[in-house]
Amino acid sequence: MAKKLWNVAIAGATGAVGNQMIECLEERNFPVGRIKYLASERSVGKVLEFRGKPVQVELLDHDAFEGIDIALFSAGGSRSLEFCPSAARAGAVCIDNSSAWRMDPDVPLVVPEVNPDAIAGYTRKGIIANPNCSTIQMVVALKPLHDYATIKRIVVSTYQAVSGTGKKAIDELRIQAGELLNGRPAEAKVYPHRIAFNCLPQIDSFEPNGYTKEEMKMVNETRKIMDSDIRVTATTVRVPVFYSHSESVNIETGKKVTVAQAFELIRKAPGCRLVDDVASRVYPMPCDAAGQDLTFVGRIREDESIENGLNLWIVADNIRKGAATNAVQIAEILIKKYLK
Ligand code: NAP
Numbered sequence: 001m002a003k004k005l006w007n008v009a010i011a012g013a014t015g016a017v018g019n020q021m022i023e024c025l026e027e028r029n030f031p032v033g034r035i036k037y038l039a040s041e042r043s044v045g046k047v048l049e050f051r052g053k054p055v056q057v058e059l060l061d062h063d064a065f066e067g068i069d070i071a072l073f074s075a076g077g078s079r080s081l082e083f084c085p086s087a088a089r090a091g092a093v094c095i096d097n098s099s100a101w102r103m104d105p106d107v108p109l110v111v112p113e114v115n116p117d118a119i120a121g122y123t124r125k126g127i128i129a130n131p132n133c134s135t136i137q138m139v140v141a142l143k144p145l146h147d148y149a150t151i152k153r154i155v156v157s158t159y160q161a162v163s164g165t166g167k168k169a170i171d172e173l174r175i176q177a178g179e180l181l182n183g184r185p186a187e188a189k190v191y192p193h194r195i196a197f198n199c200l201p202q203i204d205s206f207e208p209n210g211y212t213k214e215e216m217k218m219v220n221e222t223r224k225i226m227d228s229d230i231r232v233t234a235t236t237v238r239v240p241v242f243y244s245h246s247e248s249v250n251i252e253t254g255k256k257v258t259v260a261q262a263f264e265l266i267r268k269a270p271g272c273r274l275v276d277d278v279a280s281r282v283y284p285m286p287c288d289a290a291g292q293d294l295t296f297v298g299r300i301r302e303d304e305s306i307e308n309g310l311n312l313w314i315v316a317d318n319i320r321k322g323a324a325t326n327a328v329q330i331a332e333i334l335i336k337k338y339l340k
């Protein structure tokens with residue numbers, strides 16, 4: 001019997017995440033029948049490729065989804081809010097990369113290594129949400145520790161790459177670095193301050209409680225995906241790195257986890273790679289994680305300030321596992337288990 005093929009639309013195909021989605025579908029041999037690339041008026045008519053063949057970019061609008069089975073969205077939150085319902089009405093299952101639908105109780109928020117069974121809930125609205133990049137890599141690494149020792153509290157600080165803000169921010173870091181190295185002033189357009197040779201303790205806008213939206217995404221999404229009893233506090237920081245987010249994570253658990261036990265749990269965990277040999281100065285780094293789909297974990301050590309605590313350093317490619325790969329993995333489960 002011929003393999004069933006699926007018609008796929010990518011809303012935001014011209015962006016950093018959209019480009020990576022195209023690559024992921026190609027690399028993973030996703031059974032695509034028709035592919036449709038959607039973006040703003042600015043990109044209409046532009047030609048991108050799929051599997052070596054040219055594909056013209058079309059306008060993202062309400063009737064763009066006729067005959068589409070799966071719609072991958074990465075065109076910003078307001079576009080997801082506006083167009084996911086139309087895509088779902090047309091019969092497509094939306095896998096949305098924005099924060100627009102993540103906390104909707106009728107929308108599953110899914111990391112395949114952590115809560116794949118939640119995908120079943122897609123029938124309620126025809127939408128599945130991809131978590132924020134920083135949440136994804138953290139829960140992939142913490143899930144095995146939570147299953148073993150019940151995490152009570154998480155304290156996380158992030159070191160996030162500029163690619164998480166999209167194509168313009170990647171250009172901004174490159175241009176600013178060039179200007180400064182040539183003794184010229186750097187102009188900040190995308191971020192509120194210079195990002196080259198700097199760190200910005202602000203990602204997304206501030207909430208009335210003093211946290212940023214990005215920080216509250218990590219708090220609320222982690223609880224929705226893993227366990228609503230876990231207390232989470234986050235500080236999210238933009239750093240002058242192009243690809244891959246890093247995280248310093250402290251956890252308090254219900255029972256003791258030794259370093260040896262943590263090594264064993266991370267070694268066996270799906271989607272994780274243990275990179276921890278400090279005697280040889282081996283630990284995860286963004287330059288090594290870029291271009292890969294795994295979540296890299298290292299610098300594991302007991303938190304000696306509390307009875308049952310661990311510190312970890314978690315690194316993953318924010319555009320791949322943090323966005324496109326996670327979305328395509330969800331699509332793979334969807335066609336295997338649910339759409340048929
Ligand atoms: P980007 O490089 O700036 O790309 C933005 C994409 O959205 C482009 O394809 C752009 O099309 C399209 N777009 C913008 N305004 C539009 C409009 N009015 N109508 C139709 N399309 C429009 O940004 P990115 O890094 O790829 O991120 C895209 C979105 O993905 C983000 O806004 C965010 O919601 C989500 N995201 C999620 C994660 C995650 O952690 N899961 C990580 C990064 C991003 P044009 O080229 O025509 O402007």
Ligand code: 3JM
Binds near residue numbers: 098099100131133
């Ligand atoms: C990552 O313009 C927008 O709505 C995009 C803001 C954004 C988000 C978001 O809130 O959807 C930029 C980068 C994210 C995200 O993954 O949460």
